Amino acid sequence: MKIAVTTSGTDLEAPFEARFGRAPHFLIYDLEQSAFEVIDNQANAQAARGAGIQAAQSVCQRGAQVLLTGHCGPKAWDVLQAAGVEVFNIQASTVANALEQYNNGSLKPAGGANVRGHWS
Amino acid sequence: MKLAIASGKGGAGKTMVATNLAWTAAQQGVKTAFLDCDVEEPNAALFLKPDIENVIPVHVPKPVINxxxxxxxxxxxxxxxxxxxxxxxxxxxxxxxxxxxxxxxxxxxxxxAIHEEPRLVGHIDAGHAGALKVCTGVLKVGEAIAPPVVKAVKQQAGDETLTILDSPPGTACPAVETVRDADFVLFVAEATPFGRHDLALAIDLAQALKRPFAVMLNRADLDHGETRRWCEENGFRVLAEIDEDRRIAEKCSSGELVVDALPDYREVFTKLLEDVVAAAEITTNERVQG
CATH class of the missing domain: 3.30.70.20 (Alpha-Beta Plaits)
Known part of the structure; x- marks a missing residue:
């Protein structure tokens, strides 16, 4: 199973990023392989609008089934929901810390967007 | 002639000037249309009080995926x-x-796999206030994209001698769509540092769109002539000035037209109309002659 984590950096020790749509990178961690790849989201982070939609599309296209992030808006939520991605809104120090929290099994999945859209 | 009344800053007095100019022209027997292009917050109808004869829906194409x-x-x-x-x-x-x-x-x-179907984004209230044709664009609540409704309002212009477009504030897409093909732009500017700052941005817009323009100073005595001097130094023509007058605010707040409620301002608007039409005709002739 693949887990997407929002981050400002490009490795497991990089800081966790609370924003989803405008996070600089997504680290996609493969639990079976214990390996990861990094998606650069910086072009999308500059988008005037619709950053969450495109971010969700990229995460879904890489086959992630779980997303660990701080905040997720309504449009991103709609896309993630349609793709069946489970979202966890968490606070973490690093990517590794976020994954550790997930592996502990104590996190509760989000039931919807936890922030409002920026323009509506 | 299409005359757009615009400003950078909101609340500078665009609608006050636009409605009173249109009313003055119509009273003089000039065949005039008033187009409220401020589709996110249209309020000129509060002053002109037109009888609505037609409600015209505005649609945009939306993709539908098979x-x-x-x-x-x-x-x-x-x-x-x-x-x-x-x-x-x-x-x-x-x-x-x-x-x-x-x-x-x-x-x-x-x-x-994709075709387009119409999607309703707003409507136009079309009617008359006496001899004055009045069309108000109204963007549907919750819609974010105003220019299609502005375009639809502009299409309501017919064979009128004078068409007055009441522009939205700012310098973004809805304002661009309003002034882009106007023959002349009259900027209503509030004589304050904020008003002057936003006037400068709006003038940049007019220059980028190659629209001839002039300035009308509202509440002109607020900054001891600083905005007027700024206009003069930059070569921007100031066609009229109205000083701060509480009576205007009071009449506007009760939905009255200044030229009806305060007869001493009739001359100001009559002269402003003459001057702006003359300025527009001169620039139009200059363009025709190359």
Whole structure:
């Protein structure tokens, strides 16, 4: 199973990023392989609008089934929901810390967007 | 002649000037149309009180995806610069409020899986206040994209001698759409540092769009002539000035036209109308002559 984590950096020790749509990178961690790849989201982070939609599309296209992030808006939520991605809104120090929290099994999945859209 | 009344800053007095100019022209027997292009907050009808004869719906094309034919190749999402489409492994999601109806997705779809259908985004209230034709564009609440409604209001201009366009504030797309093909732009500027700052931005817009323009100073005595001097130094023509007058604010707040309620201002608007028409005709002739 693949887990997407929002981050400002490009490795497991990089800081966790609370924003989803405008996070600089997504680290996609493969639990079976214990390996990861990094998606650069910086072009999308500059988008005037619709950053969450495109971010969700990229995460879904890489086959992630779980997303660990701080905040997720309504449009991103709609896309993630349609793709069946489970979202966890968490606070973490690093990517590794976020994954550790997930592996502990104590996190509760989000039931919807936890922030409002920026323009509506 | 199409005359746009614009400003950078909101609340500078655009609608006050636009409605009183239009009313003055109509009273003089000039065949005039008033087009309220401030479709997000149209309020000129509060002053002109037209009888609405027609309510005209405004639609934009929206893409509709045939999910049975779609192969989820992602080309539609790639071309959409407004991020309105999300392509997943087994479905495509469309976010209407981000779509600018450019038709790019329809064009690039190799499976011809996308066609367009009309989507209601607003309406126009069309009618008359006496001899004055009045058309008000109204953007539907919750819609984010105003220019299609502004375009539709502008199409209501007929064979009138004078068409007055009441522009939205600012320098973004709705204001651009209003002034882009106006023959002349009259900027209403409030004589304050904020008013002057936003006037400078609005003048940049007029210059970028190559529109001839002049300035009318409202509440002109607020800054001891600083904005007037700034206009003079930069070579921007000031056609009229109205000083701070509590009576105007009071009449406006009760929905009255200044030229009706305060007869001492009739001359100001009559002269402003003459001057702005003359200035527009001069620049038009200059252009015709090359």
């Amino acid at each position: 999910q049975d034919v779609c192969t989820h190749c992602g080309l539609c999402s790639d071309i959409c610069r407004y991020n309105a489409l999300a392509v997943l492994s087994d479905k495509v999601l469309l976010f209407n409020e981000l779509c600018h109806s450019c038709g790019g997705c329809v064009h690039v779809c190799p499976e011809h």
